[in-house]
Amino acid sequence: MASTRLLCLFSAKAAGTTKTRLAGAAARRVCCRRSVCSSPSRRQSCMSAWVIDQYDTDGGGLRFTDEATVPTVRSPTEVLIQVHAASLNPLDISMRGGYGAKLLKLRREPLSAMHSDSEFPLILGRDVSGVVVDCGSEVTHFAPGDEVWAAVPPWKQGSLAEFVTLTEYEVSHKPELVSHTEAASIPYVASTALSALVSAAGLCRDSSSNKRVLVTGGSGGVGTFSIQLLKAWGAHVTVTCSHNAEGLVRGLGADKVVDYTEGDVAEQLGMMEKFDVILDNVGGDTEQWAVGLLKPWSGAKYVTLVTPFLLNTDSMGLMDGTINAGVTLCAKATQNIISNGVFYRWGFYAPDGPALDEVRKLVDAGKILPVVEAQFPFTQVPQAFQKLEQGHARGKTVIRVAEEETSQAEDLVLDVGTETAESEQGAQGTAQHN
Numbered sequence: 150m151a152s153t154r155l156l157c158l159f160s161a162k163a164a165g166t167t168k169t170r171l172a173g174a175a176a177r178r179v180c181c182r183r184s185v186c187s188s189p190s191r192r193q194s195c196m197s198a199w200v201i202d203q204y205d206t207d208g209g210g211l212r213f214t215d216e217a218t219v220p221t222v223r224s225p226t227e228v229l230i231q232v233h234a235a236s237l238n239p240l241d242i243s244m245r246g247g248y249g250a251k252l253l254k255l256r257r258e259p260l261s262a263m264h265s266d267s268e269f270p271l272i273l274g275r276d277v278s279g280v281v282v283d284c285g286s287e288v289t290h291f292a293p294g295d296e297v298w299a300a301v302p303p304w305k306q307g308s309l310a311e312f313v314t315l316t317e318y319e320v321s322h323k324p325e326l327v328s329h330t331e332a333a334s335i336p337y338v339a340s341t342a343l344s345a346l347v348s349a350a351g352l353c354r355d356s357s358s359n360k361r362v363l364v365t366g367g368s369g370g371v372g373t374f375s376i377q378l379l380k381a382w383g384a385h386v387t388v389t390c391s392h393n394a395e396g397l398v399r400g401l402g403a404d405k406v407v408d409y410t411e412g413d414v415a416e417q418l419g420m421m422e423k424f425d426v427i428l429d430n431v432g433g434d435t436e437q438w439a440v441g442l443l444k445p446w447s448g449a450k451y452v453t454l455v456t457p458f459l460l461n462t463d464s465m466g467l468m469d470g471t472i473n474a475g476v477t478l479c480a481k482a483t484q485n486i487i488s489n490g491v492f493y494r495w496g497f498y499a500p501d502g503p504a505l506d507e508v509r510k511l512v513d514a515g516k517i518l519p520v521v522e523a524q525f526p527f528t529q530v531p532q533a534f535q536k537l538e539q540g541h542a543r544g545k546t547v548i549r550v551a552e553e554e555t556s557q558a559e560d561l562v563l564d565v566g567t568e569t570a571e572s573e574q575g576a577q578g579t580a581q582h583n
């Protein structure tokens with residue numbers, strides 16, 4: 150594949166401009182607004198963070214504090230990371246309302262110095278790009294000063310804070326050619342897509358060539374990453390999305406695009422050659438028609454990311470919810486294998502630093518581009534949540550936790566025209582691999 154210049158699409162609304170920028174890969178200087186010291190011995194004991202003190206389904210509840218306790222390295226394999234950028238995922242909105250609380254609470258360690266069993270104050274945010282400031286005694290791959298990225302598991306305190314701790318296994322060295330803001334758009338969606346496409350669908354770099362893959366919901370965070378990964382692996386990729394996202398997903402490499410808002414999407418897809426794998430990022434009744442699009446009796450796989458598992462454990466309790474989810478999954482898997490010879494599976498995010506190492510290589514090779522639709526300063530996290538709640542994501546919404554100074558001269562500015570003007574945040578743009 151030829152070189153790629155374009156790295157990042159984002160609306161500059163939060164920054165007070167009306168243009169959509171293509172940020173170049175040139176180096177950025179990072180300057181922290183707050184008085185964060187990178188020396189562990191002199192580190193402050195309090196940090197800034199956005200927390201919730203209770204679950205709130207009405208959309209409020211986020212509270213800024215500059216008195217959150219700075220986490221410390223408590224196990225020999227942990228690293229402490231100074232967060233430069235974070236990003237939001239639909240999970241953050243769900244978790245704010247209590248989604249998954251019962252199961253996630255089981256996996257959480259006591260949070261306060263008093264070892265209370267309350268998860269509050271809870272810090273959301275699943276992506277981090279930042280710098281290692283402290284390491285446990287058995288950490289071998291990282292040292293203070295290393296630039297890293299990671300997806301923060303939902304049972305851990307999140308990245309909407311100045312510092313976060315993770316185990317070495319969950320962390321990876323950040324791609325060199327992108328900024329922290331760009332890098333933060335990738336880890337959680339990448340870990341999810343890799344888990345779904347590799348563990349659940351059985352694809353990999355060496356087995357995907359010419360496989361026909363359908364990605365539903367291709368314009369969102371997981372979709373925009375998956376399209377690029379699959380194209381880097383040589384797959385033929387068909388995508389469903391809205392009409393105004395067609396330019397974006399084609400620019401990322403999609404071979405065929407079906408506008409789900411125009412006519413019967415199942416009928417349009419049904420006229421195409423059948424698929425080897427479907428990655429369903431939409432859920433709902435999609436699976437009713439999608440499994441019929443797979444090649445029968447050929448080992449084809451349908452993987453959905455929209456599962457009832459955590460909803461079940463929330464509403465029925467851990468035991469009954471898990472059993473109910475297991476029975477549902479078994480019934481669907483059995484029905485599909487008997488009637489069509491296709492595999493029906495659920496996909497889940499899984500923490501995996503080594504997998505992010507592979508993604509880093511693809512990013513630095515220009516084969517995967519960060520797709521940043523909107524970015525907000527750390528002071529505007531509630532506004533970033535509001536943006537996400539509006540839906541219609543076109544890639545990712547990123548939070549600049551420590552401000553990055555970009556040289557205007559190093560940026561290319563692209564006027565994406567009327568297509569973006571109809572979106573408040575813009576960015577149904579034209580990312581493309583040249």
Ligand SMILES: NC(=O)C1=CN([C@@H]2O[C@H](COP(=O)(O)OP(=O)(O)OC[C@H]3O[C@@H](n4cnc5c(N)ncnc54)[C@H](OP(=O)(O)O)[C@@H]3O)[C@@H](O)[C@H]2O)C=CC1
Nearest residue numbers: 239341366368369370371391409430454496497498541542
């Ligand atoms: N199981 C797990 O561990 C994980 C599950 N998920 C889930 O996967 C799903 C996708 O995640 P993510 O990509 O981050 O979500 P996003 O919100 O970033 O993207 C969703 C995209 O789907 C598009 N869309 C909505 N309806 C349709 C439709 N009927 N057909 C085609 N496209 C549609 C939206 O745009 P528009 O409305 O304009 O068409 C949007 O671009 C979410 O439900 C998320 O909760 C994500 C990560 C982990």
